[in-house]
Amino acid sequence: MSYRLSDEQKAFYDEHGYLTGLPPVYTEAEIAALRDELPNLTRLLEEGETTKDIREWHETSRYLYDICMNPKILDMVEGVLGPDFYMWASNFFIKEPRSKATVGWHQDSYYWPMEPQHSVTVWLAFNEVNEENAAMKVVPDTHKAGIIKHTRNDKAQTNSILTLELEGGSFDESTAVSLNLKPGQCSLHNDALVHGSGPNTSDRPRIGIAIRYSATECRNDYAINPNFKIYMCRGTDTYQHNKHGEVPTQRFGRPDFKPVSKEEAMG
Numbered sequence: 271m272s273y274r275l276s277d278e279q280k281a282f283y284d285e286h287g288y289l290t291g292l293p294p295v296y297t298e299a300e301i302a303a304l305r306d307e308l309p310n311l312t313r314l315l316e317e318g319e320t321t322k323d324i325r326e327w328h329e330t331s332r333y334l335y336d337i338c339m340n341p342k343i344l345d346m347v348e349g350v351l352g353p354d355f356y357m358w359a360s361n362f363f364i365k366e367p368r369s370k371a372t373v374g375w376h377q378d379s380y381y382w383p384m385e386p387q388h389s390v391t392v393w394l395a396f397n398e399v400n401e402e403n404a405a406m407k408v409v410p411d412t413h414k415a416g417i418i419k420h421t422r423n424d425k426a427q428t429n430s431i432l433t434l435e436l437e438g439g440s441f442d443e444s445t446a447v448s449l450n451l452k453p454g455q456c457s458l459h460n461d462a463l464v465h466g467s468g469p470n471t472s473d474r475p476r477i478g479i480a481i482r483y484s485a486t487e488c489r490n491d492y493a494i495n496p497n498f499k500i501y502m503c504r505g506t507d508t509y510q511h512n513k514h515g516e517v518p519t520q521r522f523g524r525p526d527f528k529p530v531s532k533e534e535a536m537g
């Protein structure tokens with residue numbers, strides 16, 4: 271089975287800012303085996319931390335590094351970023367059964383101290399996700415309008431796990447599409463696409479990992495995010511804008527730093 275995107279899929283992504291309906295990257299048995307290994311990561315969380323603090327652990331966990339560098343995923347990403355790109359971030363988005371937690375509407379690139387905008391997120395489902403257990407929703411075509419202003423949200427009201435979100439009225443929420451995925455399947459979304467998710471109204475957990483890839487022209491601002499490291503996936507890094515990370519040797523481990531977004535840097 272080919273994981274390279276067709277011309278139609280590339281055109282759809284350019285036009286609408288996302289792609290779904292892609293062939294599964296892992297079989298159900300493979301993703302179940304990976305899911306069974308998750309407690310080896312969660313047991314490394316410290317007091318007060320949650321699974322959303324599992325960020326950039328691919329730098330110290332071969333288990334995650336291998337998922338992020340899966341050649342099937344890289345074939346898909348190459349279709350939207352071109353021949354020269356790197357991987358630089360990974361984080362889990364887990365919602366326990368009946369969790370009220372939401373992810374407010376946002377654009378990823380608003381959070382990232384990176385220029386220019388030429389990045390894509392792969393959202394890989396570790397179990398089945400649909401409307402009931404709060405699959406991610408995207409608002410098609412919104413990546414074309416550029417970056418929209420975000421404001422600080424009232425966590426008590428929104429239950430959002432993010433601190434910023436888009437003001438209502440700045441896009442048409444009624445056109446949102448739910449990216450339902452089978453276990454082992456992934457979706458792709460553009461770094462300027464408006465997306466978010468609601469509460470988990472089901473008795474099933476909702477488990478996924480977001481993995482971020484950028485074209486080599488994208489430069490991190492080290493004054494904001496000093497620990498940013500890249501892993502070349504395909505092609506050549508002719509720009510040499512960013513520091514390269516080392517491939518982890520242990521299967522599970524946590525980094526001794528916390529990644530910093532623009533928002534976190536502002537305090």
Ligand SMILES: O=C(O)CCC(=O)C(=O)O
Binds near residue numbers: 373480
């Ligand atoms: O999982 C979600 O609900 C949101 C994920 C997200 O914001 C992202 O992948 O950029």
